[in-house]
Amino acid sequence: MGISKITTDKVKERMDIEEVVGDYVSLKKKGQNLWACCPFHGEKTPSFSISPAKQIYKCFGCGKAGDPIQFVMDLEGIGFQEAIRHLAQKYGIEVEEEENRxxxxxxxxxxxxxxxxxxxxxxxxxxxxxxxxxxxxxxxxxxxxxxxxxxxxxxxxxxxxxxxxxxxxxxxxxxxxxxxxxxxxxxxxxxxxxxxxxxxxxxxxxxxxxxxxxxxxxxxxxxxxxxxxxxxxxxxxxxxxxxHKSDVLYGMYQAKKAIRDQENCYLVEGYTDVVSMHLSGIENVVASSGTSLTEGQIKLIKRFADQVTVLYDGDPAGIKASLRGIDLLLEGGLNVKAVVFPEGEDPDSYSRKVGTEAFQSYLKEHSKNFIGFKIELYQDEIASDPIKKANLIKEVVQSISKIPDPILRSVFAKEAAQLLEIGEEILHTELNKSLIKKQREEVKREQVEQEAEVAVKELLGEEVATSFQDILRIQEKEMIRLLLNYGAEQLDDEGLSLSKYLLEEVAELEFFSPIHQKILTIFRDFLKEGKTPTVDYFVKLGDPNIQKEVIDLISTRHEVSPHWHDKHQIFINSEESDLSQTGFKSILRLKRRLVQKMMEEAKEKLKQGEKDHSDEKKIQELQEIYFALKKVQVEIDKELGIVIG
Structure with missing residues (x-):
């Protein structure tokens, strides 16, 4: 049994991308779109964009993209049918079944x-x-x-x-x-x-x-x-x-709204701590349930707030043993504060002991940023032991280096230098050493991963893309992007649309990339009926590969602020201001790449012919083909304004 098309259509009509994504992450408006830190990968600066007008999302970091249904599928790890059920339940839509699975x-x-x-x-x-x-x-x-x-x-x-x-x-x-x-x-x-x-x-x-x-x-x-x-x-x-334990925090379901509203998440250790804090009127609290923090749990917090406050039991030895969790939180892009309860107390026991008002006041008064918290924790030890102080400085520098934001790193470095009574320049020197080391390790790891990927492809006999293939894909992608964004736009008074012009220019061509060829074929089929397919048509087509590619191509990370024009009277040309020229140049660039590819193939045949001692007539024909192609390239270069010495 599957879900009927009637139910699916009702869900699609009712669902709203802002409401669906807003259940999982905290959204902030910037320009026409909404932005958040991506719930699919760890990031520090928001690159996850939601377009209410187009009803789509796109992450410019990891590349995830889709509509509200795809979002639920990706985030919950469920199939299409389950995602429809989930959204139907959210919007109070009755689910009708039919046999199609x-x-x-x-x-x-x-x-x-x-x-x-x-x-x-x-x-x-x-x-x-x-x-x-x-x-x-x-x-x-x-x-x-x-x-x-x-x-x-x-x-x-x-x-x-x-x-x-x-x-x-x-x-x-x-x-x-x-x-x-x-x-x-x-x-x-x-x-x-x-x-x-x-x-x-x-x-x-x-x-x-x-x-x-x-x-x-x-x-x-x-x-x-x-x-x-x-x-x-x-x-x-x-x-x-x-x-999956590593992706779950106890109490998150009950806390998510409060975390988003308060823009802060209290992190405790046990189940009873969470429940007791709710009794004290504090609902923005979750527990790691006694396990070490994981990347998945940190991402879960990051969906709803950028601030986390860790609550520690009054046990100095236990606190020191769990300090690594702070570095993980910092590395996950969270701003970290900490509160320590009196010795022998935990959030559960202390809230019951002092009552709601006193407990809430204690949290506010004793909340410290991670720098002050760490230094205070070791204050007595470093007062009389220079070696321990030097070790603490290294530890603090290590924590600061985990912060992704360079401005925040600088602010905390200055504060740490003052509290530790050392020169700020010394601390910055150590911090730079740590950052350079970390950067080198990351570059090396990426290099190893890339080499491994190529090796695996070669081992499996898969084709490793050449530079010309990559260039062609880029140019084809650009052609499809123009069709999607401006295909229906008219270029003249006689009704010539951009899609008609572009499709007529590439009528004899087959695109190298299969996904782009699929989209091109759909445009050609529509053109036969005098129509142009809309972005909405592709998004709802039901092909996840086409949907993702289309959203990638229509999504822009940056917008030109209206203040340039409205306030400063600065006019910035855009590609849509002269679509005739934009389309013309796009066609020329594509043809230039194709000509270059054909020239390269002719050159290879010439080399092979000379190597095999082919007859002079054949070699002469290949030479003529090569120079004819070169002439075409020169003409195209003139039109594009490309000068090659």
Missing amino acids: TPEQDLAFKERESLYIALSFARDFFVKNLQTAEGKSIGLSYFKERGFTPTVIEKFDLGYALDGWDHLLEAGKKAGFSEDILLKAGLILQKESDPNRKYDRFRGRVTFTIHNISGKPIGFGARILTKDKNQPKYINSPETPVY
């Missing part, structure tokens, strides 16, 4: 949906267990002891796993779930010595539901309440097809 696609989709349904069933099962006698006396009493209100318990889907081997397993089987799906969802375990023996993963523990960014349950964390030294305090769901 292959058996394999249907099977994969059903399994993924089954996992989500099984995890939702487990969530409901654990939540309902709080109303049982065992759940009330153990689970609910623990939450009440922590000060968790019924509202916050419901908000986070907190629950309790009954103390027994197969309570969830039996309930799941009665509800129609297979043991295989419960295993794949990470809800039950299989005994190694007896494959037929299966039992609940979570037993006799309070449960914390882990949600994805859309609010679906994808896993659980469970805390034991007894003092059994043979049992870990917390156990968590394993990696599954729907749960």
Whole structure:
């Protein structure tokens, strides 16, 4: 079963690129477009552009592009049908089914949906267990002891796993779930010595539901309440097809709006820290759940805010051991602050101890940027030990070098020099050394990757592009760009459009690039009916390769400010101001590249002919062809204003 075309059309009519992307990243308006840091790759300066007018997005960093449906597909890692379901749910559109999926696609989709349904069933099962006698006396009493209100318990889907081997397993089987799906969802375990023996993963523990960014349950964390030294305090769901720990932060679903509104994300360690801070009126908080920070988690924070404030328990030794996380956050393009609680306290215990107002005041008053925080942490040690002070200076320089923005690097370098009481020029010298070393390592790594890529292509027998092929692709790309942007524009009073002019000039040509040839063929087919295809036609064509290429070609990273004309009376010529000349020169450049390619081929044949001692007549013919092509090139060069000595 698949989604009907009626449903798909309704979603396409209702969806809005700004609303869809805005659910995941914080958008800022600049010119006609909206901009954000790309959610698909780590970057420090926003290069992810959203065009509300064209209903498309384009990242000028990693090249990702598409419409709202493609965005959901790329970000959630789901197929077209699932993306339509996701958007239909967002806009309250009823989903109508029809049979159009292959058996394999249907099977994969059903399994993924089954996992989500099984995890939702487990969530409901654990939540309902709080109303049982065992759940009330153990689970609910623990939450009440922590000060968790019924509202916050419901908000986070907190629950309790009954103390027994197969309570969830039996309930799941009665509800129609297979043991295989419960295993794949990470809800039950299989005994190694007896494959037929299966039992609940979570037993006799309070449960914390882990949600994805859309609010679906994808896993659980469970805390034991007894003092059994043979049992870990917390156990968590394993990696599954729907749960990837490195890309998830606990509480992000509940926090994303507040993070965007406050432009700051509090980062804590545990589940209870997140819940307690919500009770204190602070909702822009997420937890790494006791694991080391990953690149995926940092990207997730970066989607919603540029500022992160790390909250540390009052344990100096533990803080020093986890300082590497600050460097990772800085490298991810985030502005980093830190707050340390009094010794022996954590966000959960301290918020319960001092109350909401005092807790909020403490966060504001004790928030320090990472430089001040690091230096203060080692203040006592460096006061009497020059060696430790020198090591701290190197550590601080290392952290500053992680900051992508050169202006921020300079500001923090100046502050660090003042706090450490050393010359600013010395610190800058060390900083430059660190940056140069890092740059060399990056260049070397890129070089190795490029060489490896060429080697693999040669090993597989794939053709490595020559310079002429690359040049031709560029010129063909430029021709298609003009057709997409200005194809319907009229060049004269007699109705000659740019597309008609360009297509007539290249009527006998086949483009070297397959994707550009496809687009060219569509333009030719439309021209036969006296029409010009629109950008919207290509975006909605259903071919993801064409869609991406078209969006790449119509997206511009920079816009000319209207102030040049309106305020300063400075007029800047644009390509659309004289499309006749723009189209003419584009045709000439393409033909020039083709002529050069033909000349190169003729030259190679001449060399081969001389090497093989071919007859003089054949060699003379090749020479005549070469010089005739050279003459054509010279004529084209004159038209383009190219002078070659």
